[in-house]
Amino acid sequence: MDVAERSRARVQERLARLEQEFGSTAVDQTTFSVGEGAYRHAVEHSREGRVDVHAFVHNESGDVLLSEDDGSWTIPQGQTEDAERPAHAAKRVVSEAAGVECTIRDAVRATICGVRNDEDDDAETVYRLSVVFDAEIDSDALDEDDTDTETTGATAASDAAIRWDESAGAAVAEFV
Numbered sequence: 001m002d003v004a005e006r007s008r009a010r011v012q013e014r015l016a017r018l019e020q021e022f023g024s025t026a027v028d029q030t031t032f033s034v035g036e037g038a039y040r041h042a043v044e045h046s047r048e049g050r051v052d053v054h055a056f057v058h059n060e061s062g063d064v065l066l067s068e069d070d071g072s073w074t075i076p077q078g079q080t081e082d083a084e085r086p087a088h089a090a091k092r093v094v095s096e097a098a099g100v101e102c103t104i105r106d107a108v109r110a111t112i113c114g115v116r117n118d119e120d121d122d123a124e125t126v127y128r129l130s131v132v133f134d135a136e137i138d139s140d141a142l143d144e145d146d147t148d149t150e151t152t153g154a155t156a157a158s159d160a161a162i163r164w165d166e167s168a169g170a171a172v173a174e175f176v
Contacts, residue, residue, distance in 0.1 A: 002124055003043060003046070003124045003126055004124040004125050004126065004127065006046070006047075007043075007046040007126045007127040007128070008127045010046060010049050010127075010129075011112055011127045011128070011129045014049070014051055014086070014129050015027065015110060015112075015129065017085070018086065018107055018110060018131065021085070021087065021107070022087075022106055022107040025106075025107045025108070025109065025110050025131075026108070026109045026110070027109070027110045027111070027112065028109070028110075028111050028112070029111065029112040029113075029114065030111060030112075030113055030114070031113070031114035031115075031116060031125065032113070032114070032115065032116065033115075033116040033117070033118035034115055034116070034117070034118060035117075035118060035119060036117060036119045036120070038115075039115060039116070039117035039118075039119075039120075039123065039126070042115040042126050042128055043126045045079065045128065046126045046127065046128055048082075049080070049083070050079045050080050050081075050128075051079065051080045051086045051089070051128075051129045051130070051131060052077070052078075052079055052113075052128065052129070052130040052131070053077065053078060053079065053080065053086050053089045053090040053093060053130075053131055053133065054075055054076075054077040054090070054130070054131070054132045054133065055075060055076045055077070055090040055091075055093065055094050055102065055104075055132075055133045055135050056075055056108070056132065056133070056134050056135065057075070057076065057094055057098075057100075057102045057135045057136065057137055058134070058135070058136050058137065059136075059137050059164055060137075060139065061164075061166075063164035063165060063166050064164065064165050065094070065098055065100070065102075065137065065162060065163075065164060065165075066162065066163050066164070066165050067097040067098040067161065067162050068161035068162070069097070073163060073165070076090075076093045076094040076096075076097040076098055077093060077097075078092070078093035078096070078097070086107075086131045086133075087104045087107070087133060090104055090131075090133045090135065091103075091104060091135075094135065098162045099162070100137060100138070100162070101137075101138040102135040102136060102137055102138060103135060103136050103138060104133050104134075104135045105133075105134045105135055105136060106133065106134045107131055107132070107133055107134075108132045108133065108134050109131070109132045110129060110130070110131045110132075111129070111130045111131075111132075112127055112128075112129060113127065113128045113129070113130055114126075114127055115127070115128060
């Protein structure tokens with residue numbers, strides 16, 4: 001079995017598990033070309049069975065949690081580790097990025113990403129899976145003062161910088 005077939009089989013297996021856990025999830029597919037280094041990175045992550053995860057975490061007001069990452073504000077995102085379930089990975093990356101706990105409500109969208117090597121036309125396309133989750137903040141996780149303002153130090157246990165974005169509805173719609 002070649003790289004393309006193995007990676008597609010891994011993606012299909014992960015999609016089947018996702019459907020067992022959350023029911024039917026919207027799935028789309030995209031293909032793009034990257035440089036040699038990024039392509040090798042995609043092949044390695046495919047071999048390891050990694051899934052990219054993104055979490056839209058909402059507070060009681062419906063605002064979306066953003067964490068600071070290299071000077072920009074993003075939703076928490078990362079990858080599965082070893083045989084970790086994507087929903088568990090999403091909870092973990094929220095905790096690591098923002099220092100708060102959340103509850104995963106649903107898998108909103110899954111995207112099958114075909115990655116091509118733009119420097120080698122003979123290289124096979126490798127397939128990766130990216131899943132967007134909808135989550136809610138565990139209300140016990142935040143102090144009352146932290147729910148409506150930008151915070152540096154979301155909880156006593158974290159040095160994460162977070163903020164709640166009221167206008168994130170548009171960003172969520174674009175992402176999903």
